[in-house]
Amino acid sequence: MPALSRASFVVAAAVLAASCSSSKPAAPAPQAAPAAPLMTPVVSVKELMRFDIDPASDFIFDAVQYDATTKGVSDIYPKTDEDWEKVKIGAVSLAENIYLLKIKRPWAPKGDVNNSTGPNPPELSPDQIQAKYDKDPVLWDAKIEGLRNAAKEIMDIADRRDVKALFEASADVDMACENCHLEYWYPGDRADVENDKKQRARIDPSAKRPARKGR
Numbered sequence: 001m002p003a004l005s006r007a008s009f010v011v012a013a014a015v016l017a018a019s020c021s022s023s024k025p026a027a028p029a030p031q032a033a034p035a036a037p038l039m040t041p042v043v044s045v046k047e048l049m050r051f052d053i054d055p056a057s058d059f060i061f062d063a064v065q066y067d068a069t070t071k072g073v074s075d076i077y078p079k080t081d082e083d084w085e086k087v088k089i090g091a092v093s094l095a096e097n098i099y100l101l102k103i104k105r106p107w108a109p110k111g112d113v114n115n116s117t118g119p120n121p122p123e124l125s126p127d128q129i130q131a132k133y134d135k136d137p138v139l140w141d142a143k144i145e146g147l148r149n150a151a152k153e154i155m156d157i158a159d160r161r162d163v164k165a166l167f168e169a170s171a172d173v174d175m176a177c178e179n180c181h182l183e184y185w186y187p188g189d190r191a192d193v194e195n196d197k198k199q200r201a202r203i204d205p206s207a208k209r210p211a212r213k214g215r
Helices: 002-021 043-062 080-100 126-135 137-162 163-184 185-201
Strands: 064-070 070-077
Touching: 002 043, 043 080, 080 137, 126 163, 137 163, 137 185, 163 185
Parallel strands: none
Antiparallel strands: 064 070
16 A cells, blocks of 8 residues: 555544544533431420420420428439430430531511510510521520530530539529520519529539529
8 A cells, every 4th residue: 555545544543543532422420419308397496495495495494303391401413324315315305406507497476476565565576586686696606505505515424424414404404495595585684583593503413493484
C-alpha cells in the first residue's frame, strides 16, 4: 500500500473510532436522595406541653420529694429497679420530645388566648409570644437546649442510681422549665420567682419544689 494511502487509512480509522466512542450514551447522573417529609404538627405548643412534655417531667419530679405533714416527715426517692426505670423513661421522653417544640406550630389552640385579658393579665397572649419569638428565635432554641441538657443529665443519673444527684438535677430540670415559662408565658412573675430563689438554698432536699403553673 502506498505510504500516502496508509496514512489516510489510519486517519480515517481514528476518526471512525472517535465517532463510535462519542455515540455511546452518557452515564446517568446520580439520583439525589429524596427529601425527608416535613413533619406536620398535630397540636399547639400549649397542648404539647400539657399532654406530652409535662407528663414526662412528672416521672422525674414525682420520684424525689420531701413530704412534711402532721403525721411526720418522709422522703420519697427511687428505691427499686422499677422506680429508676420510671425516672429513665421520663428523662428519655423529655430529652427526645422537647425537640418537637422546634416544629412550627400554633402557640395555643384556636380561640385560646391564655389568661391574657383584663387589667394586668398574668399571662402573654399567643400574639405576644409570637412577637417575642420573632424578635429572637435563637433564644427559643436555647431554652429548648437547656431543658434537653438537663434531661440528659437525669438519664445518666438514672443509670448510676444516684439519689443525691437526682435531687439536685431535678432542680435543674425545674429551673430550665421555669426559665422558659418566665420568658414566654408569665414574665410578670419573674420578680416573685427570683425572690423565692433567694430564700431557698440551691441544694436542699428539704425545700419542696414549688408547683409550676398549669400543674
